[in-house]
Structures are given as C-alpha cells and as structure tokens.
Amino acid sequence: MQIKNAEGVHMRPAMQFVDVSNRFKSKITVSNDKTIVDGKSIMQVSMLAAGYGTKLKVKAEGPDAKEAIDALRELVEVKMFGEPPPKGITG
Amino acid sequence: MNFADFVCFEAIIPELSSRDRDGVITELVTALDKAGKIGKGNCQKIARSVIRRENEASTGMGKGVAVPHVKHEAVKDVVAAIGQSSSGIDFRSLDKQPVFSVVLLLSPKDNPDRHLEAMEKVFRHLQQEKFRKFLRQARTVEQVKDLLIEADEKPFL
Numbered sequence: 247m248q249i250k251n252a253e254g255v256h257m258r259p260a261m262q263f264v265d266v267s268n269r270f271k272s273k274i275t276v277s278n279d280k281t282i283v284d285g286k287s288i289m290q291v292s293m294l295a296a297g298y299g300t301k302l303k304v305k306a307e308g309p310d311a312k313e314a315i316d317a318l319r320e321l322v323e324v325k326m327f328g329e330p331p332p333k334g335i336t337g
Numbered sequence: 338m339n340f341a342d343f344v345c346f347e348a349i350i351p352e353l354s355s356r357d358r359d360g361v362i363t364e365l366v367t368a369l370d371k372a373g374k375i376g377k378g379n380c381q382k383i384a385r386s387v388i389r390r391e392n393e394a395s396t397g398m399g400k401g402v403a404v405p406h407v408k409h410e411a412v413k414d415v416v417a418a419i420g421q422s423s424s425g426i427d428f429r430s431l432d433k434q435p436v437f438s439v440v441l442l443l444s445p446k447d448n449p450d451r452h453l454e455a456m457e458k459v460f461r462h463l464q465q466e467k468f469r470k471f472l473r474q475a476r477t478v479e480q481v482k483d484l485l486i487e488a489d490e491k492p493f494l
Contacts, residue, residue, distance in 0.1 A: 252449060254450065254453050255453070256449070256452060256453060256456065257394075257396060257406070257456065258393075258394060261394060287464070288431070289398055289400075289463060289464040290464060292456055292460045293456075293460040293461050293464065294457070295450075295453040295454055295456065295457035297449060297450040297453050298449070
C-alpha cells in the first residue's frame with residue numbers, strides 16, 4: 247500500500263490504522279524496507295516513519311485476513327486517513 | 338536521526354514541578370523557550386497549540402509514556418524536551434494509567450518527513466521496556482542525557 251496523504255503516517259493516522267487492525271482477528275504485520283512491526287501496536291506503527299509516497303507491505307494471517315487487508319487499503323489509499331494529498335497533487 | 342540531533346539537553350527536566358497535563362506541557366515548552374529554541378514571544382502560543390492537539394486525541398500511548406507534539410510555523414527545526422514525574426501525571430492515556438516520562442516534540446510545518454523521522458526514533462526506544470525503565474529511573478539531567486547518547490550508539494536499547 248502506498249501512502250498518499252502529504253503528512254504521512256504521523257500519530258493520528260497511526261491510531262486510525264491500529265483501530266482498524268484491531269477490528270480483525272488476523273495477525274497483521276506492516277513493513278517498510280527496514281522494519282517489520284505489529285499492525286495492532288500504536289507505538290510500533292508510529293515507528294515506521296512512513297512519509298508521503300512510501301510503500302508499505304501489509305500482511306494479514308488469519309480467518310478474516312482478506313477483509314482486514316481490504317479495510318486497511320481503504321483507509322490508507324482511498325480515504326488517505328481523511329487527510330489531503332501534497333499541494334498540487336490530486337488523489 | 339539520533340536523539341542528540343533533536344533533543345535539547347538544556348530542556349531536560351528530571352522532576353517536573355507541574356502535577357497536571359497542561360502544566361507539564363507549558364513547563365516543557367517554557368524550558369525550550371529558555372534554551373532559545375523557539376524564537377521570541379512564541380512560548381504561550383506554542384503551548385496552547387500543543388494542548389489543543391492533545392485535546393483532539395491523547396498522545397499518552399500507554400506504558401507510562403506520552404509524546405505531546407505539534408507542528409508549528411514558529412518552529413524552525415524539530416526539537417524535543419523531556420520531563421519526568423515520579424508521582425505520575427494524568428494524560429488521559431489509552432491504558433488510563435499515569436504517565437511518568439513525557440517527550441514533548443515540536444516540528445516545523447513544512448517538513449512532515451523530518452517530524453516522522455523524529456517520531457520513529459522516539460517510538461523505536463519508548464516501545465522497549467528496558468529503555469522506559471532506565472528513563473523512568475534517571476534522576477538527573479546527566480543520567481537522562483547519558484541514556485539518550487547510549488541509545489544513539491546502541492539502537493536496540
């Protein structure tokens with residue numbers, strides 16, 4: 247998934263991400279090139295330092311894995327955490 | 338990014354005199370002001386905007402730590418102050434427990450990536466139990482400073 251909001255995954259988006267993750271039973275991990283973290287821990291997701299344009303690999307394992315990925319993709323790429331893209335770029 | 342790159346060592350308060358959340362935030366912003374980090378005449382404005390941000394959603398992430406922060410146009414580069422409270426402060430934390438270590442982070446408005454890098458550093462360490470314990474036990478500016486420098490040298494502390 248690619249980060250599309252200008253400010254990236256700062257604390258408020260990280261909280262939204264963790265809220266969505268925690269609705270699912272599946273184990274969810276998120277990684278960038280350097281780090282792999284627990285998608286249900288606010289401290290760990292805040293640690294990804296995922297700025298605009300960063301590509302994150304999100305993996306879900308469990309009974310509702312597909313639903314979890316769909317919901318997270320919606321939050322990250324469609325709703326863009328309810329935040330605007332960088333100036334001059336639309337969606 | 339290393340702690341030494343953004344933590345203002347002159348704004349480390351080993352025992353906060355404030356007992357409430359807003360008082361602690363103001364005390365830490367004032368420490369950065371005295372250290373000359375936020376320009377003249379901005380102290381009250383910045384403290385108020387940190388409190389406003391905190392009212393939107395608590396940065397008390399649980400486990401006795403809070404990271405109040407804001408992006409503000411008066412801030413030129415990322416800078417942090419650290420305060421400790423042995424009695425604990427009510428930060429309306431996610432786990433409803435008191436906060437003993439506070440890392441206040443101020444970032445410029447126009448450089449979101451720099452803010453994220455500082456956050457990464459702070460959380461990389463705060464999520465480790467050993468680091469939280471050492472931080473909470475540090476009783477002097479020197480002890481906090483030594484811990485931060487050691488953490489810069491050993492990323493897994």
